[in-house]
Amino acid sequence: xxxxxxxxxxxxxxxxxxxxxxxxxxxxxxxxxxxxxxxxxxxxxxxxxxxxxxxxxxxxxxxxxxxxxxxxxxxxxxxxxxxxxxxxxxxxxxxxxxxxxxxxxxxxxxxxxxxxxxxxxxxxxxxxxxxxxxxxxxxxxxxxxxxxxxxxxxxxxxxxxxxxxxxxxxxxxxxxxxxxxxxxxxxxxxxxxxxxxxx
Numbered sequence: 115x116x117x118x119x120x121x122x123x124x125x126x127x128x129x130x131x132x133x134x135x136x137x138x139x140x141x142x143x144x145x146x147x148x149x150x151x152x153x154x155x156x157x158x159x160x161x162x163x164x165x166x167x168x169x170x171x172x173x174x175x176x177x178x179x180x181x182x183x184x185x186x187x188x189x190x191x192x193x194x195x196x197x198x199x200x201x202x203x204x205x206x207x208x209x210x211x212x213x214x215x216x217x218x219x220x221x222x223x224x225x226x227x228x229x230x231x232x233x234x235x236x237x238x239x240x241x242x243x244x245x246x247x248x249x250x251x252x253x254x255x256x257x258x259x260x261x262x263x264x265x266x267x268x269x270x271x272x273x274x275x276x277x278x279x280x281x282x283x284x285x286x287x288x289x290x291x292x293x294x295x296x297x298x299x300x301x302x303x304x305x306x307x308x309x310x311x312x313x
Contacts, residue, residue, distance in 0.1 A: 136228065144271045151269050158187055160188060206224065216259060222263055227280030232276070261292055272288045
């Protein structure tokens with residue numbers, strides 16, 4: 115119906131496959147993409163995104179708290195969600211995965227690289243070196259992930275405008291965010307442990 119209204123052309127079977135891998139007519143915002151990964155990470159629940167967790171006075175008294183609100187449940191079986199999580203884990207942790215920049219000794223990151231085409235290139239456009247492509251026409255680089263695989267705590271989406279490929283441009287930035295998050299937790303845990311006398 116959408117395609118008929120927009121282009122006055124019928125839907126083709128192959129377009130469904132193209133959409134399934136994030137190509138073709140599909141358009142998503144970074145927050146929509148991140149929300150999908152959060153739902154995969156938590157087993158299938160999509161929550162309404164929020165910016166403010168709570169409002170406090172200068173003394174720390176909570177004035178208002180904004181608890182998570184369920185938006186919908188992803189209509190995918192738990193088995194298929196686990197298959198997707200395994201595939202996302204493989205992108206980062208298996209040999210040849212495009213997200214190798216996120217490979218940590220903890221083997222805890224599940225993610226996916228991506229490239230968003232800015233303009234259609236001619237069929238032989240793959241032969242054009244990136245440096246010869248005008249900056250404003252270069253692809254956007256993406257990386258989206260969550261970690262750890264079991265009991266996820268953080269999800270990150272990085273988009274580098276005109277950055278080229280997700281694996282070489284967006285993934286290293288994401289790695290710094292993930293490492294910063296987990297290093298900060300280690301520091302906070304060490305402080306807490308020292309306050310409690312090393313218990």
